[in-house]
Amino acid sequence: MNSIGSTESVKQTGLRKSFGDLLHQLVAKEGFALFMAWILLLIIFTATSPYFLNVRNLLNIGRAVAIMGVVSTGVTIGLIGGVFDLSIAAVADLSAVVTGLVFLNFGFPPLLAIFIGILVGLVCGLINGTLVTRLRINPIIGTLGTALVFRGIAFLLTGGTSHAINSEGFRWLGRQEVFGFPSAIIVMAVVMVSAHIVLRYSKFGRNTYAIGGNPLASRLAGINVDRHRMALFMVVAASASLGGLIMLSKIGTLIPNANAGTELNMISAAILGGTALAGGGGTIVGTLMGVLILGTLSNGLVMNNVNVYWQQIAAGVALVVAVGIDMLRTGGYR
């Protein structure tokens, strides 16, 4: 009896130890703290509002963050490689405007119109990339400038007015349900999974981390840094135009400033998710967490009838707190 009891206790401590190890590994893993923060938010809002925790509302959150998810994914890839783009909201709107107009005025089929919209995004990225990598203009200044230009063009093309787009051909991007599941969430999932695979398993992804981590050393290791950065600008802009097109599909109306002012939210979600502003670090899983936290926060506050202005304040505080904790952990800004 005695001996059996002792072996059992040994087994138990062994088990406890491995559980402790597992916990330790999880906590050390990037994104885990954010995941816990998200769970905490879910618990708080479930406790405070009877309307919060149900499938419909959770899908609502998903639908609401889908655009942010798509664009923040592009922003994350860019930031990891040291590419900063302030023109994303303007690119999203310009792409949507061009797509809508070629459909309305020239009768292009929706799929072709969408393709042209993405093409517009790629050209915008090419312009941003040229300014930064060829003319060596500071990316913040350069993309601030192009943001004004792109938005100006969007207004010029529409004459500043909005137009209704009533075509089934656009619904699938942002308004359709697939087996009761919002299509926008599926688009976001596809984008995020592909981005994760590219970053984690491809040469392009590896080079992106290297270039963001130390551009000079990457260049001296024989990587074509300028060409890669150009590609990153195009990736960021393409994700922005896809976001703009989802928005177009969702609201069914062509508005030249539908996404105005959202660029900082997109960047915030990436940073909240642990992407290094200086480049070299970040994951899509982290960005997903950042997007979910911001989306849940905003939805939960609505469910609790909190004044809409408080949502912005809450989002801002969440960003500063999350980055602050990270800085304390890693040694901080110098």
Next chain:
Amino acid sequence: MASNVILGTAGLVKVFPGVRALDDIDFELREGEIHAILGENGAGKSTLIKILGGVYKPDAGQILMEGKSIAIPSPRAAQLLGIRVIHQELNLLPLLSVAENIFLGNLPDGILPGSIDWKKLRSKAKEILEHFQTKIDPCIKASDLTPGEQQLVEIAQALTSDIKLLIMDEPSAALNDTETRKLFVLLKQMCAEGIGIVYITHKINEVFEIAHRVTVLRDGKKVDTLNIGDTNPSQLVQMMVGRSLNEMYPRSRSEPGEILFETRNLTGNGIFDINLKLRAGQVTGIYGLLGSGRTKLAHTLFGVVAASSGDIIVNGKKVKITSPHQAKQNGLGYVPAERKAEALIMPLSLLKNLTIGSLAKYTRNLFFIDETGEKDSCVSWMKALEIRSPSYNVNIGSLSGGNQQKVIFSRWLDTQAKILILNEPTRGVDVGAKVEIYKLIDDLCNKGHAILMFSSEMPELLAIADYIMVMKAGRITGEFAYDEATQEKLMECALTDASSAQIAYQ
């Protein structure tokens, strides 16, 4: 010589991640003494003066001043104690005048509150500079001075406050012969006035010229402190490197092979008419002082900056190299001088740093990285080059300087680079790792690589290179075969006399 101790240390220890930079250092400086600290790069010289200058806090041990234990928490505190450090890289504000630089933080007040009495400033600056017997105009900008003049201005700046000891970190590194001479006169004058001087160097001849005593450091430990009369150069070398010369520089080369790389009249980016021939199985060395154009040449060869005229010939074919990417495709590899800034990609692991140049080789299906193949190569390079690390997954920053450098070598070997350009390959690595790098260079030669090695350390170049060229002001000013090169000959070609340098730049 008075024997009052101005400053001493007892059992000083400083530990950095992965390296014991200073280990149990006892040191003392007497009044009116020039005390040389001698050691190889990485011996702990800089760490010691950074502790005395209030930049680092020691992890253990004491600093004693006039018999009392003191703390030096900041550079400002060091200044208040009368300790001034003149760093290797000079710290003048380039856009301010000489006079302003000298009295910075101590400018004479004018009539209005917050204003400056410019007249008084100028006359006081002039007075100090005359004391040094120089003809520097106190009104010109600091950026218009030669390195030697800048150093004088820094010393002048130090003397405006009440100083007890002056620490100079390799002051002669950027000076030509006449400037060095002038500096020595000035230092002797200062020590006659009772100031204690700590003179850091790795040049042995300088020690015998000016120092009263010498302390030798090696691998963070003090080897000994000797009166200058009780020692000789070869003893000091032995103490510095801790082994005999044959052990230090392994050399087992056979006959050189064919020419792999050649330049003809390469010009541009501050270099002029460079003609190089790199042969398989041979080390070509290039010696030059700071500002001689060494790094500019290395960068031009590797395509960091494109040459404006002249030809580059690889394996007998004329090629264009206008980016490091092209250089890599032509079989070149470059180990840069500033490892942290130019070679290491800090957030990434050892493995990812090693294969970053050769990822194309591991790409399968046009997309995925073959991670197994990558790991296998990494492990085999780690074994071949004896890279000491617990795993290939550790952050590159956690390795010692020597192991980091071997990873960078492996990066290029993994790209199959046959022509290796090494810029100060042993900078910032300890003596043991240096020997391993010399041995690696020797092995690579035997495997048919052509090596071009830039170095400012004459002893290693004389021992390692089969053929030595000397650079000055962007030009090759001398070429010597292994058995005809000597320190004196190299130095003669390397020293810039101001007038000829001026002509070269015009």
